[in-house]
Amino acid sequence: MSEPRPSITLNAFLMGTGHHEASWRLPDADPRVSRDVTYFQELARTAERGKLDSVFFADSPSLMTDPARRPSETLEPRLLLSAMAVATERIGLVATSSTTYEDPYNLARGFASLDAISNGRAAWNVVTSADLKAGANFGYTTAPTHAERYERAEEFLEVVLALWDSWAVDAVIADKTAGVWADPARVRSIDHAGDRFDVAGPLTVGRSQQGRPVIVQAGSSGPGIALAAKYAEAVFTATPTIEEGRDFYRRLKDATVAAGRSRDHIRILPGLVPILGSTEAEARDLERQLDDLVVLDHPLRQLAADVGIPVDQLDLDRPLPRDIRSADEIEGNKARYELTVAMARRDDLTVRQLLLRLGSGRGHRAFVGTPEQVADTIEEWVTSGAADGFNIMPAVLPSGLELFVEQVVPILQDRGLFRREYAGTTLREHYGLPVPGTEGGLPQTG
Numbered sequence: 001m002s003e004p005r006p007s008i009t010l011n012a013f014l015m016g017t018g019h020h021e022a023s024w025r026l027p028d029a030d031p032r033v034s035r036d037v038t039y040f041q042e043l044a045r046t047a048e049r050g051k052l053d054s055v056f057f058a059d060s061p062s063l064m065t066d067p068a069r070r071p072s073e074t075l076e077p078r079l080l081l082s083a084m085a086v087a088t089e090r091i092g093l094v095a096t097s098s099t100t101y102e103d104p105y106n107l108a109r110g111f112a113s114l115d116a117i118s119n120g121r122a123a124w125n126v127v128t129s130a131d132l133k134a135g136a137n138f139g140y141t142t143a144p145t146h147a148e149r150y151e152r153a154e155e156f157l158e159v160v161l162a163l164w165d166s167w168a169v170d171a172v173i174a175d176k177t178a179g180v181w182a183d184p185a186r187v188r189s190i191d192h193a194g195d196r197f198d199v200a201g202p203l204t205v206g207r208s209q210q211g212r213p214v215i216v217q218a219g220s221s222g223p224g225i226a227l228a229a230k231y232a233e234a235v236f237t238a239t240p241t242i243e244e245g246r247d248f249y250r251r252l253k254d255a256t257v258a259a260g261r262s263r264d265h266i267r268i269l270p271g272l273v274p275i276l277g278s279t280e281a282e283a284r285d286l287e288r289q290l291d292d293l294v295v296l297d298h299p300l301r302q303l304a305a306d307v308g309i310p311v312d313q314l315d316l317d318r319p320l321p322r323d324i325r326s327a328d329e330i331e332g333n334k335a336r337y338e339l340t341v342a343m344a345r346r347d348d349l350t351v352r353q354l355l356l357r358l359g360s361g362r363g364h365r366a367f368v369g370t371p372e373q374v375a376d377t378i379e380e381w382v383t384s385g386a387a388d389g390f391n392i393m394p395a396v397l398p399s400g401l402e403l404f405v406e407q408v409v410p411i412l413q414d415r416g417l418f419r420r421e422y423a424g425t426t427l428r429e430h431y432g433l434p435v436p437g438t439e440g441g442l443p444q445t446g
């Protein structure tokens, strides 16, 4: 079997007891794991055993879920990943941070630190924070609009990239004889003066083994795609059907080329929620068991709020009413709203069916079946221009990740699609990305 070239990209999206709404209610689940660092270190080691590219945490600076509904504690992802960095050697570490509610200097410093601590394995998932409640935690009386958030995101990114580039690769000389530690000409101010930020620089942290952290992006609206095309090196997205996957893939790759970058320097990773069993019937049983544990009242109230109608006008056994909010009125997660409504209409779902679909993957592609069948789906998507790999979102953790690593990964390796060993040590090497400033990669800023 020859070593696959290039390997597809597999990222493990980690979340407490798993992505299924009711995973925490299964008999074996520990509903308190969200604050257990040893649990997450073990998950990272499992992903690394499977030679996965990276692990990832989503985040919002606000309590996103009704605490009655499911385990809703989330530790700050950079801190948590820092603990996972010392428990692993190769796996990439992707943390979400908000351009709307953070400060660029502190953020650049935090990620550069994680990149140093992990020897070049860090990535920043750039989000504009769709949860409008977050604004109230930062003194906003009205939440910034979708358009304002993306305008700020662009300047924010420029500042962060310039700060990461404020140290030249060869800045540190450490010449004990001459008594010179670093060349001051190679540690530069950035003197950014913009509409929203004034930042002098330089940063307190220099280059890592991979140059600078990888930029990941996860917004799929028009402005989201424009931002990704310009800056992102990997993109997480929710495309439930292969047709939607191909359409998104083509649009984003074309936009990346139009932005003057190589189409190979952006990895497009749709979400995939595998619900695995050794037979299809066993997988369906697990799905049924999970669905039976969903307390429908919680997602029903959330859906009513999202679509903008009173909850008593949603009948569980009838389709979504026609007279609901249009996507133009959505200031939060625009792309996901469009996707949810389109899925309900296309598949003629009742409200109950829609809620159960969302319960297993929040609009990402859920796949119920055997390891062989999941591998078939992955192969079909990556060989037909719908994905460069996947954001694997196990419905149940840790068992779903263990099964994926033990049973799906070997099939992908045997088919020559996925690496058997890591070829490098940094996340850029796993994703097949250049070090910025070399080989026609992202331009060096500043």
Ligand SMILES: Cc1cc2nc3c(=O)[nH]c(=O)nc-3n(C[C@H](O)[C@H](O)[C@H](O)COP(=O)(O)O)c2cc1C
Residues within 6 Å of the ligand: 057, 058, 059, 060, 096, 126, 127, 128, 129, 130, 131, 217, 218, 219, 220, 221, 222, 223, 224, 225, 236, 237, 238, 271, 332, 333, 334, 335, 336, 391
């Ligand atoms: C896999 C995936 C993970 C995401 N993770 C986060 C997250 O952690 N925090 C967040 O605020 N938004 C997250 N998002 C949402 C987007 O980043 C974005 O903020 C949202 O989709 C609104 O932008 P859009 O309208 O351009 O899609 C995620 C989206 C996807 C597809």
